[in-house]
Amino acid sequence: EVKLEDSGGGLVQPGGSLRLSCAASGFPLNRYAMTWVRQAPGKGLEWVSTIGGLGVDTYYSDSVKGRFSISRDNSKNMLYLQMNSLRAEDTAIYYCAAGDVYFDHWGQGTLVTVSS
Amino acid sequence: DIQMTQSPSSLSASVGDRVTITCRASQSVSAYLNWYRQEPGKAPKCLIHGTSSLQDGVPSRISGSGSGSGTDFSLTISSLQPEDVATYYCQQSYSKPFTFGQGTKLEIK
Numbered sequence: 001e002v003k004l005e006d007s008g009g010g011l012v013q014p015g016g017s018l019r020l021s022c023a024a025s026g027f028p029l030n031r032y033a034m035t036w037v038r039q040a041p042g043k044g045l046e047w048v049s050t051i052g053g054l055g056v057d058t059y060y061s062d063s064v065k066g067r068f069s070i071s072r073d074n075s076k077n078m079l080y081l082q083m084n085s086l087r088a089e090d091t092a093i094y095y096c097a098a099g100d101v102y103f104d105h106w107g108q109g110t111l112v113t114v115s116s
Numbered sequence: 117d118i119q120m121t122q123s124p125s126s127l128s129a130s131v132g133d134r135v136t137i138t139c140r141a142s143q144s145v146s147a148y149l150n151w152y153r154q155e156p157g158k159a160p161k162c163l164i165h166g167t168s169s170l171q172d173g174v175p176s177r178i179s180g181s182g183s184g185s186g187t188d189f190s191l192t193i194s195s196l197q198p199e200d201v202a203t204y205y206c207q208q209s210y211s212k213p214f215t216f217g218q219g220t221k222l223e224i225k
Contacts, residue, residue: 017181037160045205047216050214061213095160109159
């Protein structure tokens with residue numbers, strides 16, 4: 001069974017940092033590009049970042065470029081999102097998802113709240 | 117960036133009704149158009165990828181189509197069921213940044 005489990009969310013002050021993790025099981029992670037998508041409270045879905053299967057190619061939305069960094073450790077079946085210089089507008093549920101052309105498996109999401 | 121516009125924003129229909137949600141791209145996305153369903157409090161789930169390819173396990177009463185222009189797409193539920201209550205999103209994967217429509221909230225009358 002394919003499973004993605006997001007973790008690492010929490011309450012952080014503006015300007016702070018947080019690292020999200022996504023543990024994958026049930027499929028060969030190194031064959032999939034992986035993506036982070038977020039959803040602000042009561043709002044729609046927003047693509048954040050994608051990383052290629054080997055971890056070489058990375059892509060970011062303009063809203064997080066220069067502040068967020070996506071990475072992966074295929075030996076541990078893990079995906080990460082390092083978030084720095086957090087802002088109130090980064091408050092959202094963050095989902096990891098498998099794929100880049102379309103997202104066919106999703107984690108349950110982890111809530112990040114940026115507030116003083 | 118490619119803008120995705122869905123209509124309607126919300127929809128109320130009866131069990132057994134045929135329901136159609138449309139999605140328009142601000143420029144051609146070829147056939148790189150996907151549909152997701154998000155039930156309240158849950159993660160999204162992919163229903164259709166590549167305009168019309170149904171994901172495994174998705175019932176055949178759900179279908180996707182495109183006009184051929186690469187800008188106009190639709191999701192159709194041929195016979196609405198109570199379990200279809202959710203918000204539906206289209207998403208283009210033609211070019212980054214990948215963008216989603218604003219969502220269509222579907223309710224049962």
